Amino acid sequence: MKNAKKTTPKEIASPKGMRDIMNEEYYSFQGFFEKAQEVAVYYGFKPIETPILEQESIFTTGIGEGTDIIDKEMYSLKTKGGDQLALRPEHTAPLMRAYIEHGMQTMPQPVMFYQYGPVFRHDNPQKGRYRQFYQFDIDSLGSEKSIMDALVIKVGMSILEEAGAHNLSVDINSIGDKECRNSYIKELVNYYKKNLSGLPTIDKERLKTNPLRILDSKEAKTKEINEGAPDAISFLCPTCKKHFKEVLEYLEEMGINYNINKNLVRGLSYYTRTVFEVIETNEEDGTTMAIASGGRYDYLAKQIGSKKDVPAVGFSIGVDRVVGSTWYKKLSPRIIKKPKIYFIQLGGEAKLKSLNIIEILRKAHIPIMQSLSKDSLGSQLAVAERLNIPYAIIFGVKEAIEDSVIVRDMSNRSQNTVKISKLLEYLKEIK
Protein backbone atom coordinates (compact mmCIF):
# COMPACT_ATOMS: atom_id res chain seq x y z
CA MET A 1 0.00 0.00 0.00
CA LYS A 2 2.81 2.36 0.78
CA ASN A 3 3.75 2.67 -2.86
CA ALA A 4 0.22 2.65 -4.11
CA LYS A 5 0.74 5.72 -6.20
CA LYS A 6 4.18 5.09 -7.51
CA THR A 7 3.08 4.32 -11.04
CA THR A 8 -0.53 5.32 -11.10
CA PRO A 9 -1.15 7.78 -13.88
CA LYS A 10 -1.89 11.19 -12.52
CA GLU A 11 -5.40 11.38 -13.92
CA ILE A 12 -6.60 8.56 -11.71
CA ALA A 13 -4.43 9.15 -8.68
CA SER A 14 -5.43 11.12 -5.62
CA PRO A 15 -3.90 14.58 -5.46
CA LYS A 16 -0.49 15.01 -3.95
CA GLY A 17 -0.48 14.73 -0.20
CA MET A 18 -4.05 13.39 -0.07
CA ARG A 19 -5.01 9.80 0.41
CA ASP A 20 -7.88 7.42 0.87
CA ILE A 21 -8.55 6.23 4.36
CA MET A 22 -9.99 2.75 4.56
CA ASN A 23 -9.85 -0.65 6.20
CA GLU A 24 -8.05 -0.74 9.53
CA GLU A 25 -6.97 2.85 9.23
CA TYR A 26 -10.54 3.96 8.79
CA TYR A 27 -11.59 2.22 11.97
CA SER A 28 -8.63 3.76 13.75
CA PHE A 29 -9.69 7.24 12.79
CA GLN A 30 -13.31 6.58 13.55
CA GLY A 31 -12.46 5.08 16.90
CA PHE A 32 -10.36 8.06 17.81
CA PHE A 33 -13.07 10.52 16.88
CA GLU A 34 -15.63 8.67 18.94
CA LYS A 35 -13.42 8.50 21.99
CA ALA A 36 -12.41 12.12 21.66
CA GLN A 37 -16.01 13.21 21.40
CA GLU A 38 -16.92 11.16 24.40
CA VAL A 39 -14.23 12.78 26.53
CA ALA A 40 -15.16 16.26 25.32
CA VAL A 41 -18.82 15.65 26.10
CA TYR A 42 -17.99 14.58 29.65
CA TYR A 43 -16.35 17.94 30.17
CA GLY A 44 -19.33 19.83 28.83
CA PHE A 45 -18.27 20.56 25.28
CA LYS A 46 -20.85 20.58 22.51
CA PRO A 47 -20.41 19.50 18.92
CA ILE A 48 -20.32 21.83 15.95
CA GLU A 49 -19.42 21.36 12.33
CA THR A 50 -18.44 24.32 10.23
CA PRO A 51 -18.09 24.40 6.44
CA ILE A 52 -14.91 23.19 4.82
CA LEU A 53 -14.90 26.32 2.68
CA GLU A 54 -14.94 29.81 4.13
CA GLN A 55 -14.47 33.32 2.88
CA GLU A 56 -10.76 33.58 2.36
CA SER A 57 -10.63 36.81 4.30
CA ILE A 58 -11.41 35.24 7.66
CA PHE A 59 -8.15 33.36 7.37
CA THR A 60 -6.03 36.13 5.91
CA THR A 61 -7.09 38.59 8.55
CA GLY A 62 -7.47 36.07 11.34
CA ILE A 63 -4.40 33.90 11.02
CA GLY A 64 -2.56 36.83 9.57
CA GLU A 65 -0.41 37.60 6.61
CA GLY A 66 3.24 37.01 7.21
CA THR A 67 2.53 33.51 8.44
CA ASP A 68 3.47 30.57 6.29
CA ILE A 69 -0.02 29.13 6.48
CA ILE A 70 -1.45 32.15 4.75
CA ASP A 71 1.41 33.17 2.53
CA LYS A 72 2.13 29.83 0.94
CA GLU A 73 -0.05 27.04 2.21
CA MET A 74 -3.63 28.04 1.61
CA TYR A 75 -5.91 26.50 -0.98
CA SER A 76 -7.72 29.52 -2.38
CA LEU A 77 -10.32 29.49 -5.07
CA LYS A 78 -12.71 31.76 -6.83
CA THR A 79 -16.23 30.48 -7.31
CA LYS A 80 -18.27 30.91 -10.46
CA GLY A 81 -20.22 33.54 -8.62
CA GLY A 82 -17.04 35.46 -7.92
CA ASP A 83 -16.62 34.70 -4.23
CA GLN A 84 -13.10 34.37 -2.97
CA LEU A 85 -13.09 31.25 -0.82
CA ALA A 86 -10.48 29.05 0.79
CA LEU A 87 -10.34 25.52 2.09
CA ARG A 88 -9.94 25.85 5.81
CA PRO A 89 -6.32 25.49 6.97
CA GLU A 90 -7.49 25.17 10.58
CA HIS A 91 -10.67 25.13 12.63
CA THR A 92 -10.29 28.11 14.89
CA ALA A 93 -11.16 31.03 12.66
CA PRO A 94 -14.27 29.29 11.25
CA LEU A 95 -15.43 28.51 14.76
CA MET A 96 -15.05 32.11 15.78
CA ARG A 97 -16.88 33.15 12.66
CA ALA A 98 -19.77 30.87 13.65
CA TYR A 99 -19.79 32.30 17.16
CA ILE A 100 -20.10 35.81 15.84
CA GLU A 101 -22.54 34.96 13.08
CA HIS A 102 -24.96 33.25 15.44
CA GLY A 103 -24.68 35.88 18.13
CA MET A 104 -23.45 33.41 20.68
CA GLN A 105 -22.40 36.21 22.97
CA THR A 106 -26.01 36.15 24.17
CA MET A 107 -25.62 32.63 25.47
CA PRO A 108 -24.21 31.82 28.89
CA GLN A 109 -20.44 32.23 28.61
CA PRO A 110 -18.19 30.55 27.91
CA VAL A 111 -19.51 28.59 24.97
CA MET A 112 -17.57 25.38 24.66
CA PHE A 113 -17.32 23.43 21.46
CA TYR A 114 -15.53 20.49 20.02
CA GLN A 115 -15.22 19.91 16.31
CA TYR A 116 -13.26 17.73 13.98
CA GLY A 117 -12.72 17.17 10.31
CA PRO A 118 -10.28 17.68 7.48
CA VAL A 119 -8.16 20.78 7.12
CA PHE A 120 -5.96 21.67 4.19
CA ARG A 121 -2.49 23.06 3.80
CA HIS A 122 -0.52 23.17 0.60
CA ASP A 123 2.76 21.98 2.01
CA ASN A 124 5.15 19.30 0.88
CA PRO A 125 4.14 15.94 2.33
CA GLN A 126 6.39 13.95 4.60
CA LYS A 127 6.12 11.79 7.66
CA GLY A 128 2.94 12.63 9.57
CA ARG A 129 2.18 15.45 7.21
CA TYR A 130 -0.49 15.48 4.57
CA ARG A 131 -2.09 18.23 2.58
CA GLN A 132 -5.46 17.07 3.75
CA PHE A 133 -5.23 16.11 7.38
CA TYR A 134 -7.53 15.78 10.33
CA GLN A 135 -7.75 17.87 13.42
CA PHE A 136 -9.84 17.47 16.52
CA ASP A 137 -10.37 20.78 18.28
CA ILE A 138 -11.59 21.73 21.71
CA ASP A 139 -12.42 25.39 22.23
CA SER A 140 -13.84 27.65 24.88
CA LEU A 141 -15.18 30.98 23.67
CA GLY A 142 -16.26 33.94 25.74
CA SER A 143 -14.15 33.69 28.86
CA GLU A 144 -10.72 35.02 29.59
CA LYS A 145 -10.39 33.08 32.80
CA SER A 146 -7.21 31.12 33.18
CA ILE A 147 -9.08 28.03 34.18
CA MET A 148 -10.45 27.76 30.66
CA ASP A 149 -6.89 27.57 29.35
CA ALA A 150 -6.25 24.81 31.80
CA LEU A 151 -9.51 23.08 30.95
CA VAL A 152 -8.93 22.79 27.22
CA ILE A 153 -5.42 21.54 27.87
CA LYS A 154 -6.73 18.99 30.31
CA VAL A 155 -9.40 17.72 27.95
CA GLY A 156 -6.93 17.49 25.11
CA MET A 157 -4.43 15.63 27.23
CA SER A 158 -7.09 13.23 28.45
CA ILE A 159 -8.05 12.43 24.89
CA LEU A 160 -4.44 11.79 23.99
CA GLU A 161 -3.99 9.57 27.00
CA GLU A 162 -7.10 7.61 26.15
CA ALA A 163 -5.54 7.09 22.75
CA GLY A 164 -2.49 5.53 24.36
CA ALA A 165 -0.05 8.43 24.57
CA HIS A 166 2.34 8.24 27.46
CA ASN A 167 5.45 10.15 26.45
CA LEU A 168 3.90 13.55 26.18
CA SER A 169 5.15 16.87 27.36
CA VAL A 170 3.54 20.25 27.15
CA ASP A 171 5.68 23.16 26.09
CA ILE A 172 4.03 26.31 27.27
CA ASN A 173 4.66 30.03 27.13
CA SER A 174 2.83 33.31 27.42
CA ILE A 175 3.25 36.01 24.81
CA GLY A 176 1.15 38.58 26.62
CA ASP A 177 -1.74 40.75 25.55
CA LYS A 178 -1.79 43.71 23.17
CA GLU A 179 0.13 46.06 25.43
CA CYS A 180 2.82 43.95 26.89
CA ARG A 181 3.31 42.04 23.69
CA ASN A 182 3.83 45.22 21.74
CA SER A 183 6.34 46.61 24.15
CA TYR A 184 8.04 43.25 24.15
CA ILE A 185 8.18 43.14 20.37
CA LYS A 186 9.59 46.64 20.33
CA GLU A 187 12.31 45.56 22.70
CA LEU A 188 12.94 42.42 20.72
CA VAL A 189 13.25 44.29 17.45
CA ASN A 190 15.71 46.66 19.04
CA TYR A 191 17.74 43.76 20.25
CA TYR A 192 17.84 42.14 16.83
CA LYS A 193 18.69 45.41 15.17
CA LYS A 194 21.73 45.61 17.35
CA ASN A 195 22.71 42.14 16.18
CA LEU A 196 21.55 42.61 12.61
CA SER A 197 24.84 41.70 11.00
CA GLY A 198 24.78 38.28 12.63
CA LEU A 199 21.28 37.38 11.47
CA PRO A 200 20.75 35.07 8.48
CA THR A 201 18.73 36.48 5.60
CA ILE A 202 15.58 34.56 6.47
CA ASP A 203 15.52 36.03 9.92
CA LYS A 204 16.28 39.52 8.66
CA GLU A 205 13.18 39.10 6.55
CA ARG A 206 11.18 37.93 9.54
CA LEU A 207 12.26 40.96 11.48
CA LYS A 208 10.00 42.95 9.19
CA THR A 209 7.11 40.52 8.86
CA ASN A 210 6.89 38.61 12.11
CA PRO A 211 9.71 39.30 14.55
CA LEU A 212 8.38 36.89 17.18
CA ARG A 213 9.07 34.03 14.85
CA ILE A 214 12.79 34.69 14.98
CA LEU A 215 12.68 33.29 18.49
CA ASP A 216 12.11 29.77 17.33
CA SER A 217 14.33 30.05 14.29
CA LYS A 218 16.29 26.92 13.47
CA GLU A 219 19.29 28.87 12.18
CA ALA A 220 22.38 28.17 14.25
CA LYS A 221 23.49 31.79 14.24
CA THR A 222 20.09 33.00 15.30
CA LYS A 223 19.96 30.48 18.07
CA GLU A 224 23.13 31.97 19.44
CA ILE A 225 21.74 35.45 19.26
CA ASN A 226 18.53 34.27 20.89
CA GLU A 227 20.49 33.26 23.96
CA GLY A 228 20.69 36.88 24.94
CA ALA A 229 17.31 37.98 23.67
CA PRO A 230 14.84 39.51 26.08
CA ASP A 231 12.20 36.99 27.07
CA ALA A 232 8.49 37.53 26.85
CA ILE A 233 7.65 36.43 30.33
CA SER A 234 9.63 39.18 32.00
CA PHE A 235 7.75 41.71 29.88
CA LEU A 236 4.34 40.48 30.85
CA CYS A 237 2.10 43.08 32.45
CA PRO A 238 0.86 42.21 35.93
CA THR A 239 -2.49 40.92 34.64
CA CYS A 240 -0.92 38.68 32.04
CA LYS A 241 1.64 37.47 34.49
CA LYS A 242 -1.07 36.56 36.94
CA HIS A 243 -3.03 34.80 34.22
CA PHE A 244 -0.03 32.76 33.17
CA LYS A 245 0.83 31.88 36.75
CA GLU A 246 -2.70 30.68 37.34
CA VAL A 247 -2.65 28.50 34.26
CA LEU A 248 0.52 26.87 35.48
CA GLU A 249 -0.98 26.34 38.90
CA TYR A 250 -3.96 24.58 37.45
CA LEU A 251 -1.74 22.37 35.37
CA GLU A 252 0.28 21.44 38.41
CA GLU A 253 -2.87 20.70 40.34
CA MET A 254 -4.01 18.36 37.59
CA GLY A 255 -0.67 16.68 37.40
CA ILE A 256 0.08 17.73 33.86
CA ASN A 257 3.78 17.94 33.12
CA TYR A 258 4.83 21.09 31.41
CA ASN A 259 7.91 23.03 30.71
CA ILE A 260 8.10 26.70 30.05
CA ASN A 261 9.60 27.32 26.67
CA LYS A 262 10.43 30.98 26.30
CA ASN A 263 11.03 30.60 22.60
CA LEU A 264 7.65 29.15 21.82
CA VAL A 265 5.63 31.65 19.84
CA ARG A 266 3.55 29.63 17.34
CA GLY A 267 3.03 30.37 13.72
CA LEU A 268 -0.40 31.93 13.84
CA SER A 269 -0.59 35.58 14.61
CA TYR A 270 -3.89 35.58 16.46
CA TYR A 271 -2.46 34.12 19.61
CA THR A 272 -2.32 36.06 22.83
CA ARG A 273 -1.16 35.10 26.28
CA THR A 274 -1.07 31.32 26.57
CA VAL A 275 0.49 29.31 23.76
CA PHE A 276 1.45 25.66 23.96
CA GLU A 277 2.49 22.61 22.01
CA VAL A 278 2.18 18.98 22.96
CA ILE A 279 5.28 17.08 21.99
CA GLU A 280 5.54 13.36 21.60
CA THR A 281 8.95 11.81 22.03
CA ASN A 282 9.46 8.58 20.17
CA GLU A 283 10.86 5.99 22.52
CA GLU A 284 12.78 4.19 19.81
CA ASP A 285 14.71 6.90 18.07
CA GLY A 286 14.22 9.88 20.33
CA THR A 287 12.68 12.04 17.62
CA THR A 288 9.98 14.44 18.61
CA MET A 289 6.84 15.57 16.89
CA ALA A 290 4.16 18.05 17.80
CA ILE A 291 0.89 16.15 17.90
CA ALA A 292 -1.28 18.88 19.34
CA SER A 293 -1.07 22.57 19.98
CA GLY A 294 -3.08 25.64 20.69
CA GLY A 295 -3.42 28.73 22.74
CA ARG A 296 -5.48 31.73 23.61
CA TYR A 297 -6.81 33.97 20.88
CA ASP A 298 -8.51 36.88 22.54
CA TYR A 299 -8.29 39.24 19.57
CA LEU A 300 -9.29 36.94 16.77
CA ALA A 301 -12.95 37.94 16.93
CA LYS A 302 -12.23 41.58 16.24
CA GLN A 303 -9.72 40.74 13.55
CA ILE A 304 -12.30 38.88 11.53
CA GLY A 305 -14.93 41.56 11.98
CA SER A 306 -16.61 41.38 15.35
CA LYS A 307 -17.34 44.66 17.09
CA LYS A 308 -16.39 43.20 20.43
CA ASP A 309 -13.50 41.09 21.55
CA VAL A 310 -14.29 37.50 22.39
CA PRO A 311 -11.68 35.99 24.67
CA ALA A 312 -11.15 32.37 23.74
CA VAL A 313 -8.77 29.48 24.01
CA GLY A 314 -8.41 26.22 22.12
CA PHE A 315 -6.55 22.97 21.76
CA SER A 316 -6.18 21.15 18.49
CA ILE A 317 -5.01 17.63 17.95
CA GLY A 318 -3.30 16.37 14.80
CA VAL A 319 -5.29 13.19 14.42
CA ASP A 320 -3.17 11.72 11.61
CA ARG A 321 -0.15 11.97 13.83
CA VAL A 322 -1.89 10.26 16.71
CA VAL A 323 -3.34 7.46 14.62
CA GLY A 324 -0.05 7.01 12.79
CA SER A 325 2.05 6.85 15.92
CA THR A 326 3.56 3.70 17.30
CA TRP A 327 1.82 4.12 20.64
CA TYR A 328 -1.66 4.58 19.31
CA LYS A 329 -3.94 2.19 21.10
CA LYS A 330 -6.43 1.18 18.51
CA LEU A 331 -9.72 2.56 19.60
CA SER A 332 -12.45 0.75 17.80
CA PRO A 333 -15.52 2.62 16.78
CA ARG A 334 -18.83 1.58 18.18
CA ILE A 335 -21.15 2.90 15.56
CA ILE A 336 -19.46 1.65 12.45
CA LYS A 337 -18.06 -1.68 13.31
CA LYS A 338 -16.43 -4.41 11.45
CA PRO A 339 -18.94 -7.20 10.86
CA LYS A 340 -18.50 -10.38 12.85
CA ILE A 341 -20.79 -12.47 10.71
CA TYR A 342 -20.46 -13.69 7.19
CA PHE A 343 -23.68 -14.57 5.48
CA ILE A 344 -23.56 -17.54 3.13
CA GLN A 345 -26.41 -18.67 0.93
CA LEU A 346 -26.73 -21.79 -1.10
CA GLY A 347 -29.17 -22.56 -3.84
CA GLY A 348 -31.73 -20.48 -5.69
CA GLU A 349 -34.46 -20.87 -3.14
CA ALA A 350 -32.24 -19.65 -0.36
CA LYS A 351 -30.75 -16.82 -2.38
CA LEU A 352 -34.23 -15.57 -2.97
CA LYS A 353 -34.94 -15.27 0.73
CA SER A 354 -31.47 -14.10 1.70
CA LEU A 355 -32.18 -10.43 1.56
CA ASN A 356 -35.07 -10.86 3.95
CA ILE A 357 -32.80 -12.44 6.48
CA ILE A 358 -30.20 -9.75 6.08
CA GLU A 359 -32.94 -7.21 6.66
CA ILE A 360 -33.94 -8.94 9.90
CA LEU A 361 -30.34 -8.70 11.03
CA ARG A 362 -30.07 -5.09 9.98
CA LYS A 363 -33.09 -4.14 12.02
CA ALA A 364 -31.44 -5.82 14.98
CA HIS A 365 -28.27 -3.79 14.28
CA ILE A 366 -26.19 -6.76 13.33
CA PRO A 367 -23.86 -5.94 10.45
CA ILE A 368 -22.76 -8.69 8.12
CA MET A 369 -20.55 -9.29 5.16
CA GLN A 370 -21.80 -11.44 2.32
CA SER A 371 -21.11 -12.58 -1.17
CA LEU A 372 -24.54 -13.00 -2.62
CA SER A 373 -23.01 -13.03 -6.04
CA LYS A 374 -21.32 -16.33 -5.38
CA ASP A 375 -22.93 -19.74 -5.51
CA SER A 376 -20.68 -22.40 -4.10
CA LEU A 377 -20.48 -23.04 -0.41
CA GLY A 378 -16.79 -23.70 -0.47
CA SER A 379 -15.85 -20.46 -2.11
CA GLN A 380 -18.06 -18.46 0.24
CA LEU A 381 -16.50 -20.10 3.25
CA ALA A 382 -13.12 -19.35 1.79
CA VAL A 383 -13.94 -15.67 1.56
CA ALA A 384 -15.16 -15.62 5.15
CA GLU A 385 -11.95 -17.28 6.17
CA ARG A 386 -9.86 -14.86 4.21
CA LEU A 387 -11.61 -11.86 5.72
CA ASN A 388 -11.07 -13.30 9.15
CA ILE A 389 -14.69 -13.18 10.19
CA PRO A 390 -15.44 -15.24 13.30
CA TYR A 391 -18.94 -16.47 12.49
CA ALA A 392 -20.78 -17.61 9.40
CA ILE A 393 -24.48 -17.94 8.88
CA ILE A 394 -25.23 -20.61 6.33
CA PHE A 395 -28.58 -20.50 4.65
CA GLY A 396 -29.28 -23.30 2.19
CA VAL A 397 -32.29 -24.80 0.51
CA LYS A 398 -33.03 -27.10 3.39
CA GLU A 399 -32.85 -24.25 5.87
CA ALA A 400 -35.00 -22.08 3.66
CA ILE A 401 -37.74 -24.65 3.85
CA GLU A 402 -37.38 -25.08 7.58
CA ASP A 403 -37.08 -21.38 8.31
CA SER A 404 -33.76 -21.89 10.01
CA VAL A 405 -30.10 -21.13 9.48
CA ILE A 406 -26.85 -22.74 10.45
CA VAL A 407 -24.58 -20.64 12.63
CA ARG A 408 -21.00 -21.72 12.28
CA ASP A 409 -18.13 -20.81 14.52
CA MET A 410 -15.28 -20.35 12.08
CA SER A 411 -12.58 -20.90 14.64
CA ASN A 412 -13.55 -24.43 15.72
CA ARG A 413 -15.90 -25.38 12.89
CA SER A 414 -18.74 -26.19 15.23
CA GLN A 415 -22.19 -25.30 14.07
CA ASN A 416 -25.76 -25.20 15.20
CA THR A 417 -29.04 -25.06 13.40
CA VAL A 418 -31.14 -22.21 14.69
CA LYS A 419 -34.70 -21.28 13.87
CA ILE A 420 -34.91 -17.88 12.31
CA SER A 421 -37.37 -16.83 14.99
CA LYS A 422 -34.72 -17.52 17.59
CA LEU A 423 -31.75 -16.29 15.63
CA LEU A 424 -31.38 -12.86 17.21
CA GLU A 425 -31.52 -14.35 20.67
CA TYR A 426 -28.92 -16.91 19.73
CA LEU A 427 -26.58 -14.36 18.22
CA LYS A 428 -26.79 -12.26 21.35
CA GLU A 429 -25.42 -15.13 23.35
CA ILE A 430 -22.44 -15.98 21.23
CA LYS A 431 -21.13 -12.44 21.33
Added chain:
RNA sequence: GUGAUUAUGGUGUAGCGGUAGCACACGGGCUUGUGGAGCCCUUAGUCUGGGUUCAACUCCCAGUAGUCACCCCA
Protein backbone atom coordinates in the same frame (compact mmCIF):
# COMPACT_ATOMS: atom_id res chain seq x y z
C1' G B 1 9.82 26.79 -1.72
C1' U B 2 14.71 23.62 -1.17
C1' G B 3 17.36 18.94 -1.10
C1' A B 4 18.09 13.43 -1.15
C1' U B 5 16.09 9.02 -3.05
C1' U B 6 12.83 5.82 -5.73
C1' A B 7 9.36 4.51 -10.06
C1' U B 8 8.50 -2.72 -14.32
C1' G B 9 0.85 -6.16 -14.63
C1' G B 10 -3.76 -5.05 -9.20
C1' U B 11 0.35 -6.42 -5.43
C1' G B 12 5.46 -8.08 -4.69
C1' U B 13 9.52 -8.72 -7.67
C1' A B 14 13.36 -10.43 -11.99
C1' G B 15 15.91 -8.88 -16.27
C1' C B 16 18.79 -6.99 -20.60
C1' G B 17 21.16 -1.44 -25.29
C1' G B 18 17.87 -5.83 -29.60
C1' U B 19 10.88 -4.05 -26.90
C1' A B 20 9.75 -8.32 -20.81
C1' G B 21 9.61 -13.18 -17.19
C1' C B 22 8.06 -15.14 -12.17
C1' A B 23 4.88 -15.38 -7.82
C1' C B 24 0.56 -13.99 -5.57
C1' A B 25 -4.08 -11.61 -6.21
C1' C B 26 -8.34 -10.93 -9.50
C1' G B 27 -11.78 -13.02 -13.24
C1' G B 28 -13.77 -17.51 -15.86
C1' G B 29 -14.31 -22.99 -15.92
C1' C B 30 -14.37 -28.04 -13.62
C1' U B 31 -15.58 -30.15 -8.76
C1' U B 32 -18.19 -29.21 -4.56
C1' G B 33 -24.10 -28.93 1.60
C1' U B 34 -18.77 -27.26 4.64
C1' G B 35 -12.77 -23.84 4.90
C1' G B 36 -6.60 -20.75 3.54
C1' A B 37 -7.48 -26.34 -1.84
C1' G B 38 -6.48 -28.57 -6.78
C1' C B 39 -6.40 -28.52 -12.11
C1' C B 40 -7.32 -25.72 -16.69
C1' C B 41 -7.95 -20.97 -18.96
C1' U B 42 -8.19 -15.59 -19.40
C1' U B 43 -6.89 -10.63 -18.25
C1' A B 44 -2.98 -7.38 -17.11
C1' G B 45 3.06 -4.05 -17.01
C1' U B 46 8.24 -1.00 -18.24
C1' C B 47 5.14 6.67 -14.75
C1' U B 48 4.96 10.99 -18.57
C1' G B 49 7.65 13.93 -22.19
C1' G B 50 12.02 14.85 -24.66
C1' G B 51 17.21 13.44 -26.08
C1' U B 52 21.41 9.89 -27.43
C1' U B 53 21.23 5.37 -30.63
C1' C B 54 20.24 1.47 -36.35
C1' A B 55 17.61 0.04 -31.79
C1' A B 56 15.81 2.53 -25.08
C1' C B 57 12.33 -0.76 -20.09
C1' U B 58 17.71 -0.25 -19.85
C1' C B 59 21.88 5.54 -20.85
C1' C B 60 21.00 11.21 -20.32
C1' C B 61 17.67 15.47 -19.21
C1' A B 62 13.05 17.40 -17.61
C1' G B 63 8.29 16.67 -15.50
C1' U B 64 4.99 14.02 -12.25
C1' A B 65 4.24 11.07 -8.02
C1' G B 66 5.87 8.09 -3.52
C1' U B 67 9.21 8.22 0.66
C1' C B 68 12.46 11.04 3.78
C1' A B 69 14.67 15.59 5.45
C1' C B 70 14.84 21.19 5.65
C1' C B 71 11.61 25.51 6.03
C1' C B 72 7.16 25.47 8.48
C1' C B 73 3.64 23.01 10.99
C1' A B 74 -0.77 19.16 13.41
